[in-house]
Amino acid sequence: MTVSRTLATYRLPPLPTIGEIIKLFHLRAQKQLSQNFLLDLRLTDKIVRKAGNVSNAYVCEVGPGPGGITRSILNAGAKDLLVVEKDIRFIPGLQMLSDAAPGKMRIVHGDILTFKMERAFPSHLRKAWEDDLPDVHIIGNLPFSVSTPLIIKWLENVANRDGPFTYGRTQMTLTFQKEVAERLTASTGSRQRSRLSIMSQYLCTVHDCFTIPGRAFIPKPKVDVGVIHFTPLIEPQINQPFKLVEKVVQNVFQFRRKYCHRGVGMLFPEAQRLKFTERMLMLADVDPTLRPKQLSMLQFKNLCNVYREMCDEDPDLFRYNFREELRQKRRGKSNLDRSSKQSDEEDWT
Numbered sequence: 444m445t446v447s448r449t450l451a452t453y454r455l456p457p458l459p460t461i462g463e464i465i466k467l468f469h470l471r472a473q474k475q476l477s478q479n480f481l482l483d484l485r486l487t488d489k490i491v492r493k494a495g496n497v498s499n500a501y502v503c504e505v506g507p508g509p510g511g512i513t514r515s516i517l518n519a520g521a522k523d524l525l526v527v528e529k530d531i532r533f534i535p536g537l538q539m540l541s542d543a544a545p546g547k548m549r550i551v552h553g554d555i556l557t558f559k560m561e562r563a564f565p566s567h568l569r570k571a572w573e574d575d576l577p578d579v580h581i582i583g584n585l586p587f588s589v590s591t592p593l594i595i596k597w598l599e600n601v602a603n604r605d606g607p608f609t610y611g612r613t614q615m616t617l618t619f620q621k622e623v624a625e626r627l628t629a630s631t632g633s634r635q636r637s638r639l640s641i642m643s644q645y646l647c648t649v650h651d652c653f654t655i656p657g658r659a660f661i662p663k664p665k666v667d668v669g670v671i672h673f674t675p676l677i678e679p680q681i682n683q684p685f686k687l688v689e690k691v692v693q694n695v696f697q698f699r700r701k702y703c704h705r706g707v708g709m710l711f712p713e714a715q716r717l718k719f720t721e722r723m724l725m726l727a728d729v730d731p732t733l734r735p736k737q738l739s740m741l742q743f744k745n746l747c748n749v750y751r752e753m754c755d756e757d758p759d760l761f762r763y764n765f766r767e768e769l770r771q772k773r774r775g776k777s778n779l780d781r782s783s784k785q786s787d788e789e790d791w792t
């Protein structure tokens with residue numbers, strides 16, 4: 444009992460509090476960078492507990508800032524903690540933590556959107572996709588403007604089993620503004636069901652761990668924050684390339700409040716729209732009068748499979764983008780307007 448407790452909980456030596464570190468290094472949060480700090484170590488401990496068992500694990504923390512979550516990860520007994528922080532002002536405070544936990548923490552001053560995580564940890568950690576979960580975790584409280592593009596990028600990495608997922612089914616525990624957290628976990632029929640719900644749930648088990656009230660952060664953001672845990676699925680619920688799924692899902696949700704046939708139709712050039720939409724919905728066994736939020740994962744899977752078959756028959760179809768068609772039409776129209784205006788002017792001369 445005593446041994447396992449010692450192994451499980453590593454205690455950092457006494458250090459200044461996060462509040463003191465913020466003062467010591469003049470780390471005033473930069474509003475334009477949406478920096479909102481968590482100072483309550485009970486909350487940061489709770490985030491880390493929701494990540495699973497990080498004792499002796501390899502962890503990448505994204506956006507450590509003044510280091511609240513960082514301390515909790517070290518205290519939970521992580522073997523190797525790699526932190527990636529973009530704002531150089533935080534590096535000295537993080538260095539202080541690293542000195543207090545010798546050999547356990549590495550600091551990267553960089554941007555997580557371009558950081559190559561596939562090279563960050565030893566290759567012996569790699570597990571086959573179907574195997575148990577690897578001993579690699581990603582944890583982070585990032586600005587909302589970064590967390591959404593980042594999760595879309597990482598979901599594509601899950602689909603391709605590259606980036607952080609070269610180690611296998613790396614788990615992620617990340618914060619999102621509450622509204623986005625609700626979309627990520629929304630089930631069929633719910634108001635929040637959206638593109639993000641399908642894209643995340645076809646690839647991962649997505650669990651809404653708990654909500655942190657905005658008042659827990661300094662400075663206080665306008666919204667509450669959801670902590671979401673992602674575990675990549677062994678078998679994705681849709682077995683088609685990420686870009687194809689993304690295209691189908693994006694088009695279906697184009698007109699959120701309309702019948703789903705409107706969005707499906709946008710996958711096809713105007714000339715064939717009616718015929719192809721009818722065919723796709725019929726073959727996928729989807730009622731055209733359902734709203735996008737009412738479509739189940741199985742129906743999205745069927746839609747993607749049928750669209751794939753149609754693209755295999757006509758390879759130009761995948762390149763079709765109705766927005767591009769619209770842009771060209773507008774450009775054509777404005778050229779027409781410009782030339783008729785020009786000819787009007789020429790008439791005047």
Ligand SMILES: C[S@@+](CC[C@H](N)C(=O)[O-])C[C@H]1O[C@@H](n2cnc3c(N)ncnc32)[C@H](O)[C@@H]1O
Binds near residue numbers: 477530554555556583
């Ligand atoms: C919302 S603050 C959270 C800080 C700390 N994790 C906490 O909970 O108190 C977000 C942190 O992410 C950092 N950050 C923002 N964009 C980043 C990026 N692209 N790559 C790495 N770090 C980033 C910010 O500088 C800031 O330290």
